[in-house]
Amino acid sequence: MKKIIFGLLALCGLQAQAQNPAPALPQAKSIVLTGATIHVGNGQVIANGVVAFDKGIITAIGGPATTVDRTNAEVIDLSGKHIFPGIIAMGSTIGIQEIASVRATLDFEEIGDMNPHVRALIAYNTDSEVIPTLRSSGILLAQAVPQGGFISGSSSVFNTDGWNWEDAVLKKDDGIWLSWPAYLSRSFNYDDYSITVKKNEKRADIIATFETFFADAKAYADVENPSPVNLRLAAMKGLFAGTQNLYVRADYAKDILEAVKFAQKFGIKKVVISGGSEALKVADFLKENQVSVVLGALHRLPGRQDDDVYAVYELPAKLHKAGVKVAISYDDEWWRVRNLPFQAGSATAFGTMTSEEALAFLTLNPAQIMGIDAQVGSLEKGKQATLLVSKGDLLDMRGNVVEHAFIKGAKINLDDKQKRLYQKYKEKYGQE
Template sequence: MKLWIQLQPKRSFILAATFLLTLARAQAQVPTPGDPQEQAIIVLGGTVHIGNGEVIENGAVAFENGEITMVGSASEAQNMDLSGYEQIQAEGKHIYPGFILPDTDLGLVEIGAVRATVDNEEEGSLNPNVRSIISYNTDSELIPTFRFNGILSAQIVPEGGMIPGTSSIVQLDAWNWEDAAVVMDDAMHMNWPGRFRTEFDYSTYTIKRVANERYPEQVQKLKDLFEDAVAYHALEDNKTVNLKLDALQNLFNGNKALHIHAEEAGEIAEAVIFAKEQGVERVVVVGGYEAYLVADLLKEHNVPVIVDNVHRLPVREENDVNLPYKLPNMLKEAGLKVSLAYRIGMNSRSRNLPFLAGTAAAYGLGKEEALKMITANTAEILGIDDILGTLEQGKHATLFVSAGDALDMRTNQVEHAFIQGRKVKLDAMQQRLFEKYKEKYSQSE
């Protein structure tokens, strides 16, 4: 009894703390996902950006049961029977397909400094059997802030090691990961080892490049894994299941893409040649800072590039200071399919994806070509262009209305957003705090 009395205060404290944490979390919940579309909706009078380079001034987009049923001019829509439609007037505004964010750990990492909220990698270097989708957290407070900029779909990618695992594509308004999934296990990811690594020199307080002595060993590990996977693939159906080798099988029949994360020209070339020699049918380069130096090789093998982070400084001293801004247009001019991502740094920065496109537009692309790099091109590279990426009849009604140019941070203001026809609540913690303290200080006056 004495021991129970001594422990009781501590136990009470733990219970109280747990209750308070639960209460705080309950108050900070993300908005409830939208209800399935019940009434047909038409957006009228806005500038419709199809996503494939086409623009319709004074256009209209109609959708029903989560699917786009009409895209055309407002005058065409006036000839329709709109009595059963909810009508949204968008004169002077812009209508876009939902932006698609590739290569992100959104929903896998909440607060980088809090280990309990980080679930983006597994132990070990070769983990092809890891699936990011089962760790995707639909209650992340970051997700609503991405929707504010028109990002309505994302490719959730694991990290760590040479093969961190398999990504999945999700829509950003769901109760759980099963509901969120648009395409499960769309691509295998490989971090190609570099011949060089950076090292900080404390004697001079500079960063220097040193040779990666483990490079041959690391490449050999990848070769051994893929050769084992090919041999495993050739076995009869009654073989003993090997989860790691089994996860690689769809690379050899084209059902799954291999996304190779590499920056330097030599790494990109070696990685692409390696993948093709191993029989991988669909290859995508992610990062690709020096992809323009091996553009001919990439074009020869029909390899698209997902450019990570246009908003950065040049990597090499001899580079043009504006090279990162010009890179998307340089690759496009070289005949490559190009998409944009924003993986470097905190994942919350990825919400600025449309403004990367805006910068690329200003450095040679033009707005509609830049828009394609976060809509149609991304959908094609990820293999979801039959349902997302453009405003076309039969595709998912995943779109938004902005008061101004969505690629310009000064005018991007999302007023309406829909994911598979569902109305998305454009609300988050920041808005709730604004209302809370506005009420507090208005009362104090």
């Protein structure tokens, strides 16, 4: 019996050692960061700058001559370093998906086609071992998005640190996600690895279903105190009231046009296109109707065989120059979101824009799209002190060495599972 108890205690000790670091404590004293190059997030760069924050809020920011009360403050000299706003990862399954091969860890999809009442909010898992690996690349905020069906549910925005979803959430139910049926359907043949493209015969029926559902939802929203309560229709009220975005997954130009016009028909003003591979073809329409685009993964081949091989990398800059508000996401693999900064780097290298403009695709633009720009997205007095310190260029693999990170002024422990594994096997194979 003693051996069994000792063995269980030993296992408990090993398990405890493998846990994620505890969430950061609230900021206890004023912090002043000096000497670094500050990338504000709105295109402005401040050399040898100063950032001060207290109780989680930025109290001062500017050049070396900026007056800051340093009484009882923790002053950190960051000469030669760079300060950036926390990166925001949109359109992901961060926190609601852990291990693809373990079904019990997948909480991003429900049965059924029309699920606007499904909320990523209460499914978000702050104990995910993926989340700390993202912080090490500078990702301090994430939008968790349900998947599956035609209407997947509502997304919420989280800080990547917290004891539970109540601690971590920054904005609840920021929008409803709709998958627009593509005009063309693609099927992959595993025998000869060929792709067949044909007209989507089910498309008209699906859109007709949308017409009925949205008409019902709008009529329901107009009723002051509906009885009985319909959870599905009640979840759509924010779209018609203008308090939520309608995120539409669409890639083809024809689909983008139809989806936006469909939303406008029902009085939905806040429409965001997710994916948008052919958004450039309808850029004037998007600009005119103030429709933002959240591009998916850029590190891939173009969708059409006759496209330039660099077309995907060039797309963000071209949309930006056309006057369309752009954000960059990593929508194909949740664990690869850690590479999100380098997608903006690729967009800079292959596009006619500055790295500061590309930085906005990961910070200020996502914040504006989701309606959280009064709190985060850029480094300005009065906003939350959600920022990071990197050894070099955050958008470059060689310079992206995050040394400090703060979420609402709280200093984040940057340890993660991959770093622990690195140290473990470094010691093993470093032995003689």
